[in-house]
Amino acid sequence: MKAEPTNRKGEILLAAFDALTAEGLPMLSYDAIASRGALSRQLIRYHYPDPEDLMIDLCDHLAGLYREALISEVMKREGAARLRCFFDFYFDMIEGNLKPRDDQVYDALMSLSAGHPRIRTNLRSQYSLLGQVLSHELELEYPELSTQSAQELSYLFVCLMYGHWKMVASLGLSPEHRHVTRRAIDQLIESHRARPAKTGPKIWSNAPKS
Template identity: 45%
Template sequence: MARKIADIRRPEIVDALYKAVEEDGVALPGYDQIARRGDMSRQLIRHYFGSVEEMAIALCDALAAVYKDCLMKGIIAADDSRRLGVFLDFYFNFLSEKGLPKPADDAVYDALFAFASTSEPVRDRLRDQYSLLQMTLAHEIQISHPELPQSGCQELGYLIVVVMYGHWKMVASLGFSEDYNRVSRDALDRLIASYVERYTPPD
């Protein structure tokens, strides 16, 4: 069955938006910048996206889809006992030699977070995606450590998301050494072990 033209054009426009943000900095670009990056007309972009906000939401979804695809490939290749390790290794870029590098998209996420400060729909979409990541991590922790109560798994899911996000802001955005990839990755193993050893559920 032939693809609809919108199913071709919309991803092309989102890709042009990604490239424009990556090359031009933190602020989400306007139609003219995106048109130049994508070698397309402003009118074409406006036909498929009525606002930059709509494009930003589509960009959020496109980024999430890339992570989902990479993680699914890693999980399929791993046995069940290694699934949590695959998640953490991927997010700290230790699977690149196996063909699963973490996307170098930190500048794009910086732009989306900045835009989210004035856009409730983009803020909601990002929050939903990070909440899903937290729940997914909590689920994987529960599988690896069934003795740990669900509340502890949820706390760890949140803390891991915070460490991952903060870590990449320091490395990718501020220029800290990628040697800290190992520091942060190993710290999460110790954090999980500390929860398994002596977690006390909240009252």
């Protein structure tokens, strides 16, 4: 429950809170895109009369970059090395194949998802697919894990991975802190191998909420 404002500044802050909760950040302007790409505003509006469509395609573009870069690395490895590569890639620890530099873009898309169900659905689908793939890889590599543990570990990875880069991109913490978060993944895996979870929510099969 929100506290009642006692002055005009308080009213403004409550209104700003409500606006951001409902709408996220403003859409990227066509003028800004035109300036950065040496394009005409009319050309951009012709291909994307609805700015939300542009953001959806941007989500898909980013997903494609990740998919191509990750597959190129994972296919070079076998067994446990595949899973290590999976984690190392998302924490930008593979020499010569850098994680896409998109952290600020994903932060903006996440904010926009507050007020745009289509963007929210797209991002949720991307992260859910990532979680499902990782859950499968975990079960293959560690047969002693329960399906529940594999799902929980994949969920924790997605949370840690996104949260780590958000701290780096939005708050300016050192990217070198990735080593701390990467070690946490290994520790979580070992804890679940020792004590596999028996019951819990079916994380990636939940019905989507708009």
